[in-house]
Amino acid sequence: MPWYFMCRRILFNIPHRTIRSRCFFITILLVTIIIVILLAYRLSNIPQECLLEHNSFRKQNDINHNSSLERPVIFIGGMPRSGTTLMRAILDSHPLVRCGEETRVIPRLLNMRAAWEKSTLEWNRCNYYPIVCFASSDDMSNSINRNIFTIYFTRLMAGGISKAMIDSAVRAFVYEILLHHNQYADVLCDKDPFVLKYAAYISSIFSNAKFLLLIRDARAVIHSVMTRKVTITGFNLLDYRQNFKVWNKGMETMMDQCTQVGKDKCLPVYYEQLVLQPKNVIENILKFLNLTWVDSVLHHEELIGKKISLSKTEHSSDQVIKPINLDALTRWIGHIPSDVKSEIDTLAPMLKRLGYDTQSDVPTYGTPDQLVLDNMNKLKENAEFWDSKAKFYARRAPNDTRIFQNDTKHQPIL
Amino acid sequence: MPWYFMCRRILFNIPHRTIRSRCFFITILLVTIIIVILLAYRLSNIPQECLLEHNSFRKQNDINHNSSLERPVIFIGGMPRSGTTLMRAILDSHPLVRCGEETRVIPRLLNMRAAWEKSTLEWNRCNYYPIVCFASSDDMSNSINRNIFTIYFTRLMAGGISKAMIDSAVRAFVYEILLHHNQYADVLCDKDPFVLKYAAYISSIFSNAKFLLLIRDARAVIHSVMTRKVTITGFNLLDYRQNFKVWNKGMETMMDQCTQVGKDKCLPVYYEQLVLQPKNVIENILKFLNLTWVDSVLHHEELIGKKISLSKTEHSSDQVIKPINLDALTRWIGHIPSDVKSEIDTLAPMLKRLGYDTQSDVPTYGTPDQLVLDNMNKLKENAEFWDSKAKFYARRAPNDTRIFQNDTKHQPIL
Numbered sequence: 024m025p026w027y028f029m030c031r032r033i034l035f036n037i038p039h040r041t042i043r044s045r046c047f048f049i050t051i052l053l054v055t056i057i058i059v060i061l062l063a064y065r066l067s068n069i070p071q072e073c074l075l076e077h078n079s080f081r082k083q084n085d086i087n088h089n090s091s092l093e094r095p096v097i098f099i100g101g102m103p104r105s106g107t108t109l110m111r112a113i114l115d116s117h118p119l120v121r122c123g124e125e126t127r128v129i130p131r132l133l134n135m136r137a138a139w140e141k142s143t144l145e146w147n148r149c150n151y152y153p154i155v156c157f158a159s160s161d162d163m164s165n166s167i168n169r170n171i172f173t174i175y176f177t178r179l180m181a182g183g184i185s186k187a188m189i190d191s192a193v194r195a196f197v198y199e200i201l202l203h204h205n206q207y208a209d210v211l212c213d214k215d216p217f218v219l220k221y222a223a224y225i226s227s228i229f230s231n232a233k234f235l236l237l238i239r240d241a242r243a244v245i246h247s248v249m250t251r252k253v254t255i256t257g258f259n260l261l262d263y264r265q266n267f268k269v270w271n272k273g274m275e276t277m278m279d280q281c282t283q284v285g286k287d288k289c290l291p292v293y294y295e296q297l298v299l300q301p302k303n304v305i306e307n308i309l310k311f312l313n314l315t316w317v318d319s320v321l322h323h324e325e326l327i328g329k330k331i332s333l334s335k336t337e338h339s340s341d342q343v344i345k346p347i348n349l350d351a352l353t354r355w356i357g358h359i360p361s362d363v364k365s366e367i368d369t370l371a372p373m374l375k376r377l378g379y380d381t382q383s384d385v386p387t388y389g390t391p392d393q394l395v396l397d398n399m400n401k402l403k404e405n406a407e408f409w410d411s412k413a414k415f416y417a418r419r420a421p422n423d424t425r426i427f428q429n430d431t432k433h434q435p436i437l
Numbered sequence: 438m439p440w441y442f443m444c445r446r447i448l449f450n451i452p453h454r455t456i457r458s459r460c461f462f463i464t465i466l467l468v469t470i471i472i473v474i475l476l477a478y479r480l481s482n483i484p485q486e487c488l489l490e491h492n493s494f495r496k497q498n499d500i501n502h503n504s505s506l507e508r509p510v511i512f513i514g515g516m517p518r519s520g521t522t523l524m525r526a527i528l529d530s531h532p533l534v535r536c537g538e539e540t541r542v543i544p545r546l547l548n549m550r551a552a553w554e555k556s557t558l559e560w561n562r563c564n565y566y567p568i569v570c571f572a573s574s575d576d577m578s579n580s581i582n583r584n585i586f587t588i589y590f591t592r593l594m595a596g597g598i599s600k601a602m603i604d605s606a607v608r609a610f611v612y613e614i615l616l617h618h619n620q621y622a623d624v625l626c627d628k629d630p631f632v633l634k635y636a637a638y639i640s641s642i643f644s645n646a647k648f649l650l651l652i653r654d655a656r657a658v659i660h661s662v663m664t665r666k667v668t669i670t671g672f673n674l675l676d677y678r679q680n681f682k683v684w685n686k687g688m689e690t691m692m693d694q695c696t697q698v699g700k701d702k703c704l705p706v707y708y709e710q711l712v713l714q715p716k717n718v719i720e721n722i723l724k725f726l727n728l729t730w731v732d733s734v735l736h737h738e739e740l741i742g743k744k745i746s747l748s749k750t751e752h753s754s755d756q757v758i759k760p761i762n763l764d765a766l767t768r769w770i771g772h773i774p775s776d777v778k779s780e781i782d783t784l785a786p787m788l789k790r791l792g793y794d795t796q797s798d799v800p801t802y803g804t805p806d807q808l809v810l811d812n813m814n815k816l817k818e819n820a821e822f823w824d825s826k827a828k829f830y831a832r833r834a835p836n837d838t839r840i841f842q843n844d845t846k847h848q849p850i851l
Contacts, residue, residue, distance in 0.1 A: 045459070045462070048459070048462045048463070048466065049462070051466060052462065052465060052466050052469065055466065055469040055470055055473055056469055058473050059469055059472050059473055059476065062473065062476035062477065063476065123597055124597050124598075126598055127598065128553075128598060128603060128606070131549070132546075132549075132610075135545070135546075135549065139542075184538075184540055184541065184542060184614070184618065185617075187617070188613070188614055188617040188618065189542060189614075191613050191617065192542070192609075192610045192611075192613035192614045192617075193610070195606075195609035195610055195612070195613045196606045196607070196609055196610040197606075198609070199602070199605050199606035199608075199609045200598070200602055200603075200606045203599075203601075203602040203605065203606075204597060204598065204602065332597065334597070
């Protein structure tokens, strides 16, 4: 082995040369080891998805799905005028959450999809009685929407568009909106009153979704709708009777959805309790959402215009700027027509079912916390200040929800 | 320096110990260097996005956007009954492309978004004349849709939902559908006749989108619609006059969109030329789409039921199963009411503008390729075979496009 001998000769040449070269070796060794450690650390920090060997497009997709499946999302809903805005303002005052204003496009898309699903059922039915379904299909007379949808969905299916495809498209749409709307929030949150109508579906596409269903005395809701002239599909600004029916139908749907997704995913929140005993109620809500308690949630008003942005076109903005108070609790008393009052249990059976006292004209909702009483005093003392603030946030555009009516003739919002 | 002396003593201890330990050092050094190289290689293989220090969710999003922006997408559109299905069947027979059946949900969503955009314009207008816009906003009477949308968009904006947000959500939705509908295709493709109405918008969210606008003699289109009882929003199965107007309006919009996106992004394809001189026309189309020529595109019929899947609910399925032929070219001749014929240039000025001979009762579209003549003979010879095949693909459900009417009262498809 000539190499060996040569090497040997070099090695035994001069002592301090040996030392130099050896120390030289040791340094190189140390350096390289450090590099290894750094690289290894770098690699360990890269999300797993990135290391998977997929078709890049399928991969990106999967990432997107996974993320939308993994990230916690809160959906706040309920009938309009039931405290959904107060609820979201309270959550907005938690450092980890951002709900923001109503997106309005999310319920719109869910509506559209629901129409498609409705047709799925039809479609299944139609496998048994096709004649019934396609009878009036060829004539140009206004055939029943059910029919049209049957036809429509038949074609969706035949067109190779599966339920799964629509689901992932809807998920992508909703997720995009939430992500951009609630940028940088750890917990995504959407407050659109009517999303609760689709709780079951939403939790089927967002496995980490949790729902807060705001519940409020129908008499207060309807009085508020009618005095504040909030135009909502189905509601009539002049007809108490009809409004109670509409409220009842809506609450039934939402409660039903809430029960479907289960106690661990959907929490009913009573507006009256929220404003009377905020501490306990909010504590309970945060526990339900796996969020740690922070005192700021009891003083959302302090963050208005800072972390909490309000829409000047939402009706409640000029109300939630104030600290939690009881102003809106009993304002309805004495304004419900007596004939409606007497029939209330038949018009809106849900009211009683939800535990509201439908017999008394002046129901008691419970005793307020000291905090709330203090807030009430503060509001009285600085009335002017709060009124001017309210004026600033008063809506600029009317709150017209009929927009939904346009693309949902076949299945009204409520 | 005691360490130095100790070290020194060790170093000068025994020659071959030196050798051993030195060789030992060298091996370790080599090993570590190899590890470094491997790790470095691994890192170099990881997509850049993965190495960026983003919020992981924002990051995943960006990836998704980029992909949807980079991947080539073909959109095939035009008026119904203008050969859009033939066109997509031809492209489907190219190994790199898959269009598949009509998705129907994509134009639906684009419709919805267009309504929102329409309201943007209103919204801008309303910054100048707010009174005009919000006049009838509070009363419950059916206020004009324009008004409702103004209000709606006002609220979208106030709700922190920007145009950019909606765009990325729409992009995500469309991309999800295309990706799952055309799985594993290198070039994504969507054939939904009415997408061409939104060409400008689509190319604003899909920078790599290319459009094929199918154009066909209105007389043939309308005769086909009326004899095949294809119910399309705006069309009337009994009124030639109205249908010409509707066709004209539709074509105007689509041509206008096609011009807007430009020659390099939108190619008008004349149905008559496509079936008369398929080779030249398809060559031209593939060049426009940057796709290499393959002979299979001249024989799409051979791939029906294999690579090409047809919807049993689309009207054209039982036509495109046949090789390219001239059956549908002149079938309309002699069926247009004389009074309509005489007014045709005023009813549908687009027809003349597109270069069709509106004077002659028997216009000549050009001379057919030998290939096409051969196809015609084949069809005659094996009439039975083709008829039975056609029967198999004949539609099961009526082709009712009124579905769109439901959510677009405010802006009809045509």
